[in-house]
Amino acid sequence: QVQLVESGGGLVQPGGSLRLSCTAAGYELDAYAVGWFRKVPGKGREGISSISKSAGRKYYADFVRGRFTISRDMATSVVYLEMNNLKPEDTAIYYCAARTTLPGQSTWWDEGQYGFWGQGTRVTVSS
Numbered sequence: 001q002v003q004l005v006e007s008g009g010g011l012v013q014p015g016g017s018l019r020l021s022c023t024a025a026g027y028e029l030d031a032y033a034v035g036w037f038r039k040v041p042g043k044g045r046e047g048i049s050s051i052s053k054s055a056g057r058k059y060y061a062d063f064v065r066g067r068f069t070i071s072r073d074m075a076t077s078v079v080y081l082e083m084n085n086l087k088p089e090d091t092a093i094y095y096c097a098a099r100t101t102l103p104g105q106s107t108w109w110d111e112g113q114y115g116f117w118g119q120g121t122r123v124t125v126s127s
Contacts, residue, residue, distance in 0.1 A: 001116075002024050002027050002032070002098055002115075002116040003024065003025040003026070003027075003116070003118075004022055004023070004024055004025075004029075004096050004097065004098060004116055004117060004118035005022070005023050005024075005025055005118055005119070006020060006021065006022055006094060006095065006096050006118045006119070006120060006121040007020070007021045007023075007121060008020040008021050008121060009094060009121030009122045009123045010122075010123070010124070011124045011125075011126065012086055012123070012124070012125055013125070013126070013127050014086060014087060014088060014125055014126075014127055015085055015086065016086050016125070017082070017083060017084045017085075017086065018083050018086065018123060019080055019081070019082050019083070020036070020080065020081040020083065020094055020096075020121060020123075021078050021079070021080055022034060022036070022078065022079040022080075022081075022096030022118065023077065023078050023079075024077065024098065024116075028077050029072075029077040029078065029079060029098065030053065030072075030074055030077050031053065031100075032053065032098035032099060032100060032116070033050065033051065033052045033053050033098070033099050033100075033101070033102060033103050034050065034051055034070075034072065034079040034096055034097065034098050034099075035047060035048075035049065035050035035051075035096070035097050035098075035099070035103065035108060035109075035111075035114055036048040036049045036050070036070065036081045036094060036095070036096055036097075037094070037095045037096075037097060037111060038090075038092035038093065038094045038095065038123075039092055039093050039095070039120070040089075040091070040092045041092075045095070045111055046061065046109075047061055047108065047109030047110070047111065048060070048061050048064050048068065048081070048094075049061065049064065049068060049070040049081060050070070050103040050108035050109070051070045051071070051072055051079060051103075052102055052103060053102075055071070055072050055074075057102070057103060057104075058070055059103060059105065059108040059109070061109065064083075064090075067083065067084050067085045067086075068081060068082065068083050068084070069081070069082040069084075070082075079096060081094070081096075083123070086123075086125045087125060088125050088126060089125075090123060090125050091123060091124050091125050091126070092122075092123060093120040093121070093122050093123075094120060094121050094122075094123055095117055095118055095119075095120045096117075096118050097111065097114035097115075097116060097117045097118070098114060098115065098116040099113050099114045099115060099116075100115065101113060
């Protein structure tokens with residue numbers, strides 16, 4: 001069972017930045033495509049971004065495009081989500097998830113395609 005671990009959350013002021021990290025305890029994350037999702041209180045979980053195993057495909061939700069950047073470091077087997085120009089509405093619990101299949105334009109945001117999930121890291125954007 002692949003266990004994912006997120007880190008890097010915290011409290012940041014509007015306009016600030018955070019970088020979230022996702023690792024796989026005891027596994028090489030390089031074997032999986034990875035997505036980032038978030039859950040806002042009172043709403044369902046929504047897809048933010050996804051990256052293929054080779055990092056050749058990257059997808060973003062419209063509401064984060066231009067502000068968030070997903071990347072992966074093959075040497076350290078870590079997937080990052082760089083978040084800039086954060087807004088109060090970005091406040092949520094952020095989750096990373098892994099899948100064995102190639103994410104596509106119509107499936108990258110589908111949480112049912114991801115078989116492994118982390119416990120989440122809280123991001124709070126507030127002044």
